[in-house]
Amino acid sequence: MKAIRVAAIAVSLSLGTLATTVSASAVTANEQVKALETSLTELQDSLTWQGSAGATYPAVDTAVDQTLEDLGRVQREHPAAVPRADTFQSQLARLASEADYWVRVTAESGYAPGVLDTVSNVQAGLKEWWTETGEIRENLRKPVTLRPARPAAPSLTTVDETTRPGTVFSDVREKNALKMVVVPPGGYTAGATEEEQEVFGVPAARRHFERPQKQVTVGKPVAVGRTEVTVGQFKRFVKETGYQPARGMRTWVANEDSLLQFRPDLNYLNPGFPQTDDDPVVGITKNDAEAFAAWMSKRTGEKYRLPTEGEWEYAARGGTQTPFFWGEDVEDAGRYANTYDEDAYAANRFSVLGSGEWDHMENVHDGFEYTAPVGSFKPNAFGLYDMTGNAREFVADTWIDSQAGATPDASVRHGEAPFVVLRGGAWAYQPQNLRIAYRSGYLSSETRTNMFGFRLVRSL
Numbered sequence: 001m002k003a004i005r006v007a008a009i010a011v012s013l014s015l016g017t018l019a020t021t022v023s024a025s026a027v028t029a030n031e032q033v034k035a036l037e038t039s040l041t042e043l044q045d046s047l048t049w050q051g052s053a054g055a056t057y058p059a060v061d062t063a064v065d066q067t068l069e070d071l072g073r074v075q076r077e078h079p080a081a082v083p084r085a086d087t088f089q090s091q092l093a094r095l096a097s098e099a100d101y102w103v104r105v106t107a108e109s110g111y112a113p114g115v116l117d118t119v120s121n122v123q124a125g126l127k128e129w130w131t132e133t134g135e136i137r138e139n140l141r142k143p144v145t146l147r148p149a150r151p152a153a154p155s156l157t158t159v160d161e162t163t164r165p166g167t168v169f170s171d172v173r174e175k176n177a178l179k180m181v182v183v184p185p186g187g188y189t190a191g192a193t194e195e196e197q198e199v200f201g202v203p204a205a206r207r208h209f210e211r212p213q214k215q216v217t218v219g220k221p222v223a224v225g226r227t228e229v230t231v232g233q234f235k236r237f238v239k240e241t242g243y244q245p246a247r248g249m250r251t252w253v254a255n256e257d258s259l260l261q262f263r264p265d266l267n268y269l270n271p272g273f274p275q276t277d278d279d280p281v282v283g284i285t286k287n288d289a290e291a292f293a294a295w296m297s298k299r300t301g302e303k304y305r306l307p308t309e310g311e312w313e314y315a316a317r318g319g320t321q322t323p324f325f326w327g328e329d330v331e332d333a334g335r336y337a338n339t340y341d342e343d344a345y346a347a348n349r350f351s352v353l354g355s356g357e358w359d360h361m362e363n364v365h366d367g368f369e370y371t372a373p374v375g376s377f378k379p380n381a382f383g384l385y386d387m388t389g390n391a392r393e394f395v396a397d398t399w400i401d402s403q404a405g406a407t408p409d410a411s412v413r414h415g416e417a418p419f420v421v422l423r424g425g426a427w428a429y430q431p432q433n434l435r436i437a438y439r440s441g442y443l444s445s446e447t448r449t450n451m452f453g454f455r456l457v458r459s460l
Helices: 002-046 053-077 085-106 119-138 194-199 204-212 231-241 288-301 307-319 330-336 344-347
Strands: 178-183 184-192 214-218 221-223 247-251 259-263 391-398 421-425 441-442
Touching: 002 053, 053 085, 053 119, 053 214, 085 119, 085 221, 178 344, 194 204, 194 231, 204 307, 214 307, 221 307, 231 288, 307 391
Parallel strands: none
Antiparallel strands: 178 221, 184 214, 247 259, 391 421, 421 441
């Protein structure tokens, strides 16, 4: 009997010790997550304009490093405490790279802000990241809600590198399916001539973005989205997976002398103007676009992705070397592109603070004040719609401010930081920015506006 009581006491003590250990472990996990929440709050507080990028980003750099350190500790010691830790780590690593860039560049002798790092642009980038860090903190303890992609009903069409160029196909059988076009291999001259830049009045501070010209060859056929991804297609992705797109976006203010500003109340379902399900989705980030591409890849078993910058320009030119894929005359844009024409001008009258109203397409009426349903205008010679106008498009590359290093094989280029590259004009863009050679970057990987969308390519 004594032996039984001793054994019972031993078991009781063992269970008590285990309970105490588990409790202590739980407390430690909770304390570490609380410390992480504090770091995120301090990081969010640091994302406040201090009069210049050089005065602002050292604090951001310190705060994001501390946040990553705290997140890493939780990942190692209590991996279940922050279920989405890997996603948050990836986001914060991008911010760390950006902060490091700003600290390094602004400390260089002779640094002066250029056309991309204006006060309004840097402030908007801070607001984007302020919003993102707040969302990370809100979701820190929440479980993973992203649902895996379900296999789509396959189409009956088989395509590969031998498929005839111009073939239109879809990998899925569903309403409003993403349609792709087989584009042949070929070469082109990337960038703009000095004459083109002079004719269309490209600002001197931006001309080096499109120079020097480079010969580029796309060596294999590739399938390119016939149109930009639509609101309806993106809605399906969000509904099926539970994905949470970015909130808020940059926008111009209609009928005011203003600068591009960040509005936290907007989202892809409400970009500040009415859209149909057939309009291009806008107000999303490059990360959102890549998530959509990953979803398409998983549900079809094919490789979908954003085009490289070299692939994009090749596809947009459609075999031409003229400023526009339809020729030399911007006045013909009304048949090929949704632009800042008389209709958009009448509804918006955008004006840049201190510079007055910007140019619009005079005597052109396309009937659209904002975005237009994809495919509303004539395609280029490859059968691709809206390769300029409607929505600007994210590409896979990160920003490099000249064409000097353009890859001869159209492969992806990576700059010093994960800043985004956009190609093509948009519904609100001036005529000079409809040129195929027009390229620009935004110095925040979280950039989104109601003018930016995307299209995909698919490997064959």
